[in-house]
Amino acid sequence: GHGEIVQQLLAHSAIDVNSQDEEGETALFAAVRAGNEVAFWKLTAHSGINPHLRNKKGETILMTAIVAKQQSAEILQWLLDQCDVNLQDNEGETALFAAVRAGNEVAFWKLTAQSGINPHLRNKKGETVFMTAIVTKRQSTEVLQWLLDQCDVNLQDNEGETALFFAARTGNERIVQQLLAYDTIDVNL
Template sequence: TPLFVAAFKGHGEIVQQLLAHSAIDVNAEGKSYRGETGTPLFVAALKGHGEIVQQLLAHSAIDVNAKGNSGTPLFVAALKGHAEIVQQLLAHSAIDVNAKGDSDTPLFGAALNGHAEIVQQLL
C-alpha cells in the first residue's frame, strides 16, 4: 500500500498526507521488495523511523499489536535496538508488552541482542 511504502522508506511528509485522508486503512498490510510484510507501524518500527511511528500511533484506529512477518512492532523495535521507538510504543495504552514476536517476547529479543537499555525499559 502507499502508506506501507512511505513508512518503510521513512517518508514522514507523505505518511502525514496519507493519514489525513479518512478512508486510509492505517493497519493495511503490505510487503517490501526485501520481503518484510506487516502493517505500516510494523515496518516503521523495524526500520527505526521514530517520527513515523509517532504519526501512526496518533491515529485512532492503529492496532499497535498487529504482527508482521517477524512479530509485533514492539518485538522488532526491541530486537533491533530502537530504544526511542520502544519508549513510544510502551506509552500507548493498548500495547501488549508480552505479545510474542516469532515465538518470543520483546524482552527476549532485547536480551538476545544485548540491548540493556531496552531490557530496562521492558522490565
C-alpha cells in the same frame, strides 16, 4: 520529506493505517524498523492505528523496535505503555527474549521495570530467557545476574538441558561458577 508524505497519506479518507503486507507488517512496523520517528509519531497520532498487530512470525511492534535498536526512549516507552510485554511470538519468545538476543540492554532494563513482566516464560524449545542470554554472549554481568536471580537454576529445556549445561557448552566459566555457587543447583540434571 517523509513526514509530509505520511501526513498526506493519512489525510486520505480511504487509507487503512493497519494494512498488512505479505509479511504481515504494517506501516508502523516499517517506521519502527527504519527508525523513522516522524512517521512513527504521525502514525500513532492517527485514531485508527492498532499497535497490537503482529506480523506472520507472531512478532509485535515492540519486539521489532527492540531488535532494530534505533528507537528513542520516548518511542520505546510509548510501545511499552501500549503493548503486552509478555506476548509470545510463533517461537514462544517474548520482548524480553528479543532484548537479550539483540543485546539491547536499554530495552532489557525498561522491560524488567514493567509491572507484570514475566521472566519465567519459555520458548517452544523450553528455553528460558536466562538460557538464551548464556548462549548469545551479549549480556553484561548485571543482566546475567538479574536473570540468574529470577530463575530456577535446575529448569530443563525440551532436550533436558539446564542453564549449567548451556554455560558449560558455551565455555562461559564465570556463569558456570555462579551456578555452582547456588545451594539448590543439581549438577546431575
